[in-house]
Amino acid sequence: MTTLIRGGTVVNADRAFRADVLIEGDIIAAVGENLAVPAGATVIDAGGLYVMPGGIDTHTHMNLPFMGTVTSDDFFTGTAAGLAGGTTTIMDFVIPAPKQSLIEAYHQWREWSAKAAGDYTFHVAITWWSEQVHAEMGTLVREHGVNSFKHFMAYKNAIMADDETLVKSFTRSLELGALPTVHAENGELVFQLQQALLKKGITGPQAHPLSRPPAVEAEAANRAIAIANVLNTPVYIVHVSCAESLDAITRARANGQRVYGEALAGHLVIDDSVYQSDDFDYVAGHVMSPPFRGKHHQSALWHGLQSGNLHTTATDHCTFCAEQKAAGKDDFTRIPNGCGGVEERMAVVWDAGVNSGMLTPSEFVKVSSNNAAQIFNMYPRKGVIAAGSDADIVLWDPQGTRTISAATQFAKGGFNVFEGRTVRGIPSTTIAAGKVVFHQGELMAVEGAGRYIERPAFSATAA
Numbered sequence: 132m133t134t135l136i137r138g139g140t141v142v143n144a145d146r147a148f149r150a151d152v153l154i155e156g157d158i159i160a161a162v163g164e165n166l167a168v169p170a171g172a173t174v175i176d177a178g179g180l181y182v183m184p185g186g187i188d189t190h191t192h193m194n195l196p197f198m199g200t201v202t203s204d205d206f207f208t209g210t211a212a213g214l215a216g217g218t219t220t221i222m223d224f225v226i227p228a229p230k231q232s233l234i235e236a237y238h239q240w241r242e243w244s245a246k247a248a249g250d251y252t253f254h255v256a257i258t259w260w261s262e263q264v265h266a267e268m269g270t271l272v273r274e275h276g277v278n279s280f281k282h283f284m285a286y287k288n289a290i291m292a293d294d295e296t297l298v299k300s301f302t303r304s305l306e307l308g309a310l311p312t313v314h315a316e317n318g319e320l321v322f323q324l325q326q327a328l329l330k331k332g333i334t335g336p337q338a339h340p341l342s343r344p345p346a347v348e349a350e351a352a353n354r355a356i357a358i359a360n361v362l363n364t365p366v367y368i369v370h371v372s373c374a375e376s377l378d379a380i381t382r383a384r385a386n387g388q389r390v391y392g393e394a395l396a397g398h399l400v401i402d403d404s405v406y407q408s409d410d411f412d413y414v415a416g417h418v419m420s421p422p423f424r425g426k427h428h429q430s431a432l433w434h435g436l437q438s439g440n441l442h443t444t445a446t447d448h449c450t451f452c453a454e455q456k457a458a459g460k461d462d463f464t465r466i467p468n469g470c471g472g473v474e475e476r477m478a479v480v481w482d483a484g485v486n487s488g489m490l491t492p493s494e495f496v497k498v499s500s501n502n503a504a505q506i507f508n509m510y511p512r513k514g515v516i517a518a519g520s521d522a523d524i525v526l527w528d529p530q531g532t533r534t535i536s537a538a539t540q541f542a543k544g545g546f547n548v549f550e551g552r553t554v555r556g557i558p559s560t561t562i563a564a565g566k567v568v569f570h571q572g573e574l575m576a577v578e579g580a581g582r583y584i585e586r587p588a589f590s591a592t593a594a
C-alpha cells in the first residue's frame with residue numbers, strides 16, 4: 132500500500148520543516164518537498180498539521196499479574212489505547228517471579244503480547260540471582276533482542292532486587308552490552324514505614340504517600356547511580372518523581388556519568404493534593420509508586436526535561452479497576468499499585484510543555500520518541516521521520532482540543548488520573564507500520580498487528 136502525506140510540517144528531534152512523506156508498505160520511502168503522487172497512492176492532506184514520529188512509551192505494564200490480580204488492560208486494549216494517543220511503540224516488562232527462569236517468563240510474555248495492536252518490546256526484570264540468571268541474561272541478549280534489564284529496588288518480599296543482585300546484574304549487563312534500569316525506591320524503608328502506619332491504625336489510601344516520601348526514592352536513586360559509577364555501567368532511572376532524585380541524576384551527569392532519567396506524564400502535571408480526598412476510589416485510583424508529589428516537584432521535573440537531565444516521558448500504564456483497587460479497602464498496602472496514561476501521555480506533555488513554551492515541538496519529539504529510540508537502540512528504525520525508518524507517524528493537530536475522561540477513553544480500568552483536563556494539541560491521525568489505525572476519534576486498531584521489536588545490544592565485550 133502506498134500513502135502520500137502531503138502539505139504537513141515534519142517535526143524531528145533536530146528540526147521542523149515543510150515536507151511531504153511517502154510511505155510504501157510499512158516503511159517511509161521518501162521525505163521531501165512536493166513529492167509526486169504515485170499512481171494508486173492514498174493521499175492524506177496534512178495541511179496545518181505536524182507530522183511527527185510515532186510516540187514511544189518507555190514504561191508500560193499490560194496484562195501484568197501484580198499484587199494478587201492482573202491489570203485491566205491487556206496487550207490489545209493497552210496498545211490500542213496507545214495508538215489513539217499517538218503512541219506506536221510500547222516498552223513493557225517481563226517480570227519473572229523470584230526463582231523463575233527468565234526465558235520461561237519471556238516466552239510467557241511473548242504469548243500474552245501476541246495480541247498487541249501496536250509494536251512492543253520488553254525490558255526484562257532481574258528479580259533474583261543465580262548462575263542460571265547470569266546465563267539466561269546472555270541468551271536474552273543474544274537470541275531475543277533484549278538490551279535492557281530492570282531492577283525493582285522496591286517491593287520487599289516480592290520482586291525487590293537487593294544490593295548483591297544489583298551489583299551482579301549491572302556487571303553482567305555491562306559484559307553483554309545491555310542497559311540496567313531501576314525502579315528507585317528503598318524497599319526496606321517503604322516496608323518499615325508501611326508497618327509503622329498500620330500499627331498506628333492508619334490504613335486508608337491516604338497513607339500511601341506517607342510510606343514513600345521523596346527521601347526514600349532519592350536514597351535508592353543515589354545508590355543505583357553509585358553502584359553504576361563504581362562498576363562503570365550506564366544506568367536508566369524510571370519514573371523519576373521528585374526533585375531529590377533529579378538532583379542525583381544532574382550531579383552524576385555533571386560528573387560525566389552516563390545516567391538517564393524518565394518522567395511520567397502523571398508526575399509532570401498531577402500533585403499530591405489528589406490524596407486529600409475522602410473518596411476511597413478516587414484516592415486509591417491515584418495509588419501508584421512512586422506517588423504523586425508536592426507541587427514543586429512537578430516544576431523540577433519540567434526543568435529536568437528542559438535541561439536534558441531527564442530524557443524520556445512515559446506513563447507506567449498499569450491499570451486496575453475499582454473492584455481490584457478495593458482489595459486494599461482496609462489496608463492501603465494491599466491496593467494494587469498503578470495508574471493509566473498510555474492514551475493521554477503525548478497530549479498531556481504537549482499541552483503542558485509546548486503550549487507553555489517550556490518545550491519546542493522538536494524537544495517534544497525528543498522526549499516523546501527520539502531519545503527513547505536512541506537510548507534503547509531502536510534508532511533510526513524508530514524515533515524519526517526519515518527514508519528507511521518504520522512508518523510509525525502521528526499527524527498532530529496543535530489547535531485540536533479534547534477533554535480527557537474515563538467515560539471516553541479506550542483504555543480499561545474505568546478511571547483516569549487526567550479526568551476533566553482539557554488539552555490543546557491532540558493526534559489527528561496515527562499511522563502504525565504504514566496503516567491508518569486512528570483518525571479523528573475513530574480507532575481502527577487490529578488485534579495482533581503489532582510486532583515484537585528486537586533491540587540489538589550495545590558494543591558488547593563478552594559472550
Ligand SMILES: C[C@@H](CNC(N)=O)C(=O)O
Pocket residue numbers: 192197314418419420421447449468469470
Ligand atoms: C509495578 C509497576 C507499576 N506500579 C506502580 N508504578 O505503581 C511499577 O512499580 O512500575
Ligand SMILES: [Zn+2]
Pocket residue numbers: 314369370420421
Ligand atoms: Zn516502578
Ligand SMILES: [Zn+2]
Pocket residue numbers: 190191192447449
Ligand atoms: Zn512500572
Ligand SMILES: [Zn+2]
Pocket residue numbers: 452453454455
Ligand atoms: Zn474489574
